[in-house]
Amino acid sequence: MDVTVVIPARYASTRYPGKPLAELTLPDGTRKSLIRLTWEAAMQVPGTARVLVATDDDRIADAARGFGAEVAMTAEGCRNGTERCADALARAGLETDLVVNLQGDAPLTPPWFLTALIEAMAADPAAQVATPVLRCDPVTYGHFTEDRRAGRVGGTTAVFDTAGRALYFSKEVIPWIAPGALPDPIPVFHHVGVYAYRPAALRAYTGWPEGTLERLEGLEQLRFVENGAAVACVEVEARGRVFWELNNPEDIPRIEAALKEQ
Template sequence: MKTVILIPARYASTRYLGKPLVALDQPDGTRKTLIEMTWDVARQVNGVDAVFVATDDDRIADAARAFGADVIMTAEACENGTARCADALTRAGIEADLIVNLQGDAPLTPAWFLEDLIAAMQDDPSAQVATPVLQCDAQTYAMFVEDRQAGRVGGTTAVFNTKGHALYFSKEVIPYIDPGKVPDTDIPVFHHVGVYAYRPAALAQYTTFPEGTLETREGLEQLRFLENGMTVACVIVDAKGRVFWELNNPEDKPRIEKALRDMT
C-alpha cells in the first residue's frame, strides 16, 4: 500500500497567527519551528513512501525547504487542512493508496500514532476515513476543562459508537461529566488527535460537499464527512505515558516545551 504523508500548513491561523513558524525550545537548548518538528515526526513513521509540506505561503515554504522538506504549493482558497491535502494531491499528481494528513500543530504526536492509523486502514479496506483518538488522563482532562473555563479552545474531543465509528467531534468537552463525579482513572473523554487517513476517493469526494452547518459552527473540518453520511473510524491509540497536546493558543507553548523536557 503506497502511503503519503501531507503536512498542510497555513500562516493565517485565526487563533495563532504564523503558528507553523513559531519556534519552540528543545531539551538540548536549541530551538525548532513547529513545522520542522512536525516534519521530524513524519519522517520517523515506518511504511511511508513520501512526505510533503503543503502550503500556500512563501514564508512557510522557504522555512520548510531550508530544513530539507519537499514542498507542494497549494491554492490560497483552501478552507482547511483536508481541502489543502486534496488540492496538493491534484497539483502534484500524486498517486497513492492512502493519504495521511498530519496537521502541523501537534509536535508531540508520536510516530506510532500514525503507524497505528495506517495499520487500521490496511486491516479494514471498507474504511473511508480514519483518525486517532486518545483517552484522556487526569492531567489532559484538567487542561481541557481549564481552557474551556477560561474561554479558550484547548483541543477537540470525540465520541464514537461501539464499532468505533465517530458520532461527533466537538471543541467542547464531551461527553459531559459532573465535576463531582470525575473518576481518577478511565476518564470517558477522548482527545481527538489531529491526524487523518483517507482513501483517495474519499478525499476527492470531500471537496464536492458544501461546508455544512455543524462544520461551520464548530470549525471542525471532519464534521463535513459525518454531515454527508460518510463513516469516520476512530482508532484508539496509546500514548505510552507521554503527554499529548496541540499548539492551539499561545498559552500552549510552555505546556509543550515542558512536555518535551519531561520526555528526556
C-alpha cells in the same frame, strides 16, 4: 500500502501569524522552526513513502525546501487542513493508497498514533477516514469540564458506535455524565487532530459544501460525518508522552519543556 504524509501549513493564522516559522529551542540549545520539527516527526513514521509540506506561502515553502523537505504549493482558498491535503495531492499529481494529515503545529504527535491509523485503514477497507482518540483519565476529564464551566473551549471529544465509527465530534464534553462518582473507565474520548484518508474520500470532501455542524463547531471532520462517510475512531495510548499543539505564542515554553522531557 503506499502512504503519503502531508503537513498542511499556512502563514496567515488568525491567532498566531507566521506560526509554522516560529523557532523553538531544543534541549541541546539549538533552534528549529515548528514546521521543521513537525517534518522531522513525520519522517520518523515507519512505512511512509513520502512526506510533503503543503502550503500557499513562499516563506514557508522556502524554509521547508531549505531543510530538505518536499513541498506542494496549494491554493490560498483552502479553508482547513483537509482541503489543503486534497489540493496538495491533486496539484502534485500523486498516486497513493493513503494520505495522512499531520497538522503543521503538532511536532509532539507520537509516531505510533500515525502507525495506528495506517494499520486500522489497512485492516478495514470500508473505512474512508481514520482519526485517533484517547480515553480521558480523571485529570483530563476534570480539565475538560472545568473549561466548559468557565466558558472556555478545551479539547475536542468524540463519540462512536460499537464498531468504532464516529457518530459525532464536539467541543462540548460528550457524552454528558451526571455529577457524582465517575464511571470507570470514563466513557469520554479526547480527539487528536490527525487523520488518514483514502484519496477518494479526500476528493469527495472538496466536492461537498461546508456543513452546518462543521461551521458551528469549527471542526473540519464533521463534513465527513454529515455526508455519511465512514470515519474510524482509533483508540491510542499516550504512553506517558505529552503532545501539546502550538496554537498561541504562550504554548512555546510548554512544547520546549515537553521536548526536553523526551
